[in-house]
Amino acid sequence: MNVVARLVLGFLWLLSWLPLALQAAVGRGLGRLLWMLAGSRRRIALRNLELTMPEKSPEERRAIARENFQWIARSILERGLLWYASPERLRRLIHVEGDVGFAERSPGAVMWLAPHFVALDVAGQSTQLFQNRPVGSIYQRQSIAVFDEAIRKGRLRFANGQVFSRHEKALPLIRAIRRGYAFFNLPDMDFGPQEAAFVPFMGVPAATLMAPSKMARSLAMTVQPVVAEILPGGQGYRVRYLEPWKDFPTDDPVADAARMNEWIASEVRRNPSQYYWVHKRFKTRPPGEASLY
Secondary structure (H helix, E strand, O other): HHHHHHHHHHHHHHOOOOOHHHHHHHHHHHHHHHHOOHHHHHHHHHHHHHHHHOOOOHHHHHHHHHHHHHHHHHHOOHHHHHHOOOHHHHHHHHEEEOOOHHHHHOOOOOOOOOEEOOOHHHHHHHHHHHHOEEEEEEEEOOOOOOHHHHHHHHHHHOOEEEEEEEOOHHHHHHHHOOOOOOOOOOOOOOOOOOOOEEEEOOOOEEEOOHHHHHHHOOOOOOEEEEEEOOOOOOOOOOEEEEEOOOOOOOHHHHHHHHHHHHHHHHHHHHHHEEEEOOOOOOOOOOOOOOOOO
């Protein structure tokens, strides 16, 4: 398996040398193939869209899902660009909007709130390419050691950050934040009922972590939302650093979780085909409620 993983990484490295427009064409072609072959993920995406966008016709939802697979495939193949291209090339391709320097100027703790759009890794790299405050983030440890090492190296290649495994305790991350690290937080996946509240996400009760609210409150963090998107063809990427939230957190973590989901939903409606629909966002259900999948 490690041999295959090394071949895949070699392919991503070779691909990274191509003009982005060619990489994009390859990625969209791969996405069309995955749409035909990845039946389980296709069904998850269509079910998520059915639950969250009932006002759209089945044909409209299917078109969004098909497009989504092409964006996801691009994001996978273009990891090679993020991991191996020169900083100068990446700075030309990543178009940053908003106050990217807020965390660097801020004397207090800062949390970047970055939902799971397909260009999430672009947002992560932008935190190290366009500002100088050290960055801490959480990652999902990979079962294949070669991929795990590549992801860690790719995300730490600019020597201005640290990653913490989701399987480890939170204390090392908290210590890093207290040393001055900004926290790049990914808040919108279903991690089960523990430390979660069932609050609406696009009209559907979703197990939503209260940790962003509780951590921001306990560490006196300012929360700045960050959203990334892939632009068509070879145009690159856009990362929007939005205005920091003035009224977050409150003393009600459930209300904060609902407010966070409401904001994410507004961004999803703005760019529906680039949200990560292949994740079972509604897998965890309230006691006694049947599975939605």
